[in-house]
Amino acid sequence: DDLSAADEAGLMEFVARIGVKSMADMLEAAAAYAVCIEGRSQFTRSQLMRRLAACLGGRAVDREEGLRSFGSLLRTGRVEKLNRGNYTLAAASPYLAEARRFA
DSSP states (O other): OOOOHHHHHHHHHHHHHHTOOSHHHHHHHHHHHHHHTSOOSOBOHHHHHHHHHHHTTTOOOOHHHHHHHHHHHHHTTSEEEEETTEEEEOTTOHHHHHHHHHO
């Protein structure tokens, strides 16, 4: 499930437009992009991590920091677990509204 070059460029543009800096915010923005622009109703953690790498321009993602950030999103309810290995973005995410405007 790799991103197309167009989706990768679109994701980078989206993240730059909304100005996120922290890894947790980048993950949440990547989830919003996957839901709104790519039309995914759900995603896996590994799919989200690949999108995070795209947000970082292909730079390697520190695995521990990525897992901590993902866990933080789960604990705060910004990402919701659907079933084993599948997640969705909370409807209250501010990045969801931004992604809808971006689309």
